[in-house]
Amino acid sequence: MSTFELKTHKPGRTYSNPHFFILNKGLNSGKPLTDPCANCFVVTTFTEETKNTLFHLSMMLQIGGFYAYYLKGSVIPFISIDDCRNVLKKTFNSTKKNNNQMKKHIKAVEVISKKEKELQNFINKMAVLKVAYIRNSFKIMQNKEV
Numbered sequence: 001m002s003t004f005e006l007k008t009h010k011p012g013r014t015y016s017n018p019h020f021f022i023l024n025k026g027l028n029s030g031k032p033l034t035d036p037c038a039n040c041f042v043v044t045t046f047t048e049e050t051k052n053t054l055f056h057l058s059m060m061l062q063i064g065g066f067y068a069y070y071l072k073g074s075v076i077p078f079i080s081i082d083d084c085r086n087v088l089k090k091t092f093n094s095t096k097k098n099n100n101q102m103k104k105h106i107k108a109v110e111v112i113s114k115k116e117k118e119l120q121n122f123i124n125k126m127a128v129l130k131v132a133y134i135r136n137s138f139k140i141m142q143n144k145e146v
Contacts, residue, residue: 002089003045003046003050003092004043004044004045004050004054004088004089004092005043005044005045006022006041006042006043006081006084006085006088007041007042007044007081008024008041008042008081009021009036009040009041009042011036011038013042015042015044017044017045017046018044018045018046018047018048018050018051019042019043019044019045019051020032020033020034020042020043020051020054020055020058021033021034021035021036021037021040021041021042021043022040022041022042022043022058022084023037023039023040024039024040024041024078024079024081024084025039025076025077025078026039026076026077026078027071027077028062029062029067029068029071029077029078029079030058030061030062030066030067030068030079030084031058031059031062032055032056032058032059032062039078041081041084043055043058043088052106053092053095053102053106054088054092056106056109056110057088057091057092057095057106058088059109059113060105060106060109061087061088061091066087066091067079067083067084067087070083070084070087
């Protein structure tokens with residue numbers, strides 16, 4: 001019995017089992033997503049733990065460039081559903097053998113991703129603050145001229 005199912009996502013479809021999406025077109029093919037987009041596959045699992053493992057495994061494969069080998073197409077590169085399924089299944093099955101070590105790696109990636117998200121949020125707030133400061137300084141200069 002398979003631990004996950006990978007299908008092409010159809011817009012408007014909802015899923016009751018734990019699931020996530022994988023981008024299938026462009027240079028970011030293989031990137032896992034929490035929300036669907038027009039060009040993605042859906043991975044459904046039976047448990048939340050398996051979903052999280054596959055999500056982070058897919059992220060690691062995409063960031064590591066392992067999906068890039070399977071990209072096809074000259075104008076808009078894409079990954080086929082069979083290639084994506086085979087890479088994910090092969091990697092998932094090999095991680096079962098080294099389950100404890102892989103859990104450590106996935107936990108480390110989760111922590112790094114969480115920290116990256118926090119820092120990106122901080123950078124976005126700093127950019128908003130910078131724009132507000134600049135606008136305020138020009139507003140003060142204009143009021144002095146009047």
